[in-house]
Amino acid sequence: MLKKKTAVYLLSALILLLLTVATSASTSTGRVDASAGNTEVKTVYIHSLHSAGGHLTLQADPIQWYEGPAADQAFAKADPEGYAELGGAPDGYYIINDDETLATYPVADNAKVIMQIHDRSGKIEDLDIHWNEEITLKDFVKEFAETGVIDLSQSPYHLTIQDGKVVTIVQQYTP
Numbered sequence: 001m002l003k004k005k006t007a008v009y010l011l012s013a014l015i016l017l018l019l020t021v022a023t024s025a026s027t028s029t030g031r032v033d034a035s036a037g038n039t040e041v042k043t044v045y046i047h048s049l050h051s052a053g054g055h056l057t058l059q060a061d062p063i064q065w066y067e068g069p070a071a072d073q074a075f076a077k078a079d080p081e082g083y084a085e086l087g088g089a090p091d092g093y094y095i096i097n098d099d100e101t102l103a104t105y106p107v108a109d110n111a112k113v114i115m116q117i118h119d120r121s122g123k124i125e126d127l128d129i130h131w132n133e134e135i136t137l138k139d140f141v142k143e144f145a146e147t148g149v150i151d152l153s154q155s156p157y158h159l160t161i162q163d164g165k166v167v168t169i170v171q172q173y174t175p
Contacts, residue, residue: 039162043172046157047102049141056107056141058166064096065156065172091175095156108165113140116173119149129173140169 044060051057066074071089074096075082083089113136117129127149135143144152152171160168 038164039160042159042161043156044103044159045097045155046144046153046169048153049107049144051141056109056137057104058107059102059104060157060159061097061100061102063156064098065158066094066096067092093174105159105161106165107137107169108162108167109137111137111166112168113137114168114170115140116171117150117155118143118152118171119146122149124149131173137169 042060042062043065044062046058046060048059049056050059064074066089071092071094072083075089075094078094078096112134115133115135116131117127118133118135120126140152147153155174156172158168158170158172159166160170
């Protein structure tokens with residue numbers, strides 16, 4: 001019985017590892033070199049979007065996002081017992097959110113939005129992953145407000161900020 005249970009855990013871990021590798025590779029599109037000029041990349045949970053005077057801003061909670069070996073190290077440090085039990089970070093990524101202070105970021109009118117999973121039809125049965133699907137900023141704002149099929153505020157996002165404005169929003173898929 002114990003061997004069968006161990007085999008199930010090992011198979012589950014292998015499947016999750018493969019999904020994580022595919023997820024990490026798929027979501028790297030849209031990221032830029034943070035050392036280029038006045039450009040930086042922040043990983044956040046978006047709490048809200050506000051439009052005032054024709055300008056969009058987003059309020060977000062910056063987080064520390066780790067994947068692969070860095071995720072394992074962060075997980076081992078934060079939860080040694082959990083790390084010992086699982087042998088690594090669950091699903092190959094780890095998030096640290098020690099400070100839930102919200103930051104406000106202005107969004108460029110022509111910001112690019114890249115999604116992995118979102119509501120395309122209003123039906124939960126149509127919800128499926130489409131890696132690196134570009135949608136309009138207007139559609140993102142509309143879908144973010146709707147939480148019936150999927151709550152987009154539950155996904156982490158990688159924001160590319162150039163000269164003080166968000167120019168790219170990339171949804172990070174998490175299994």
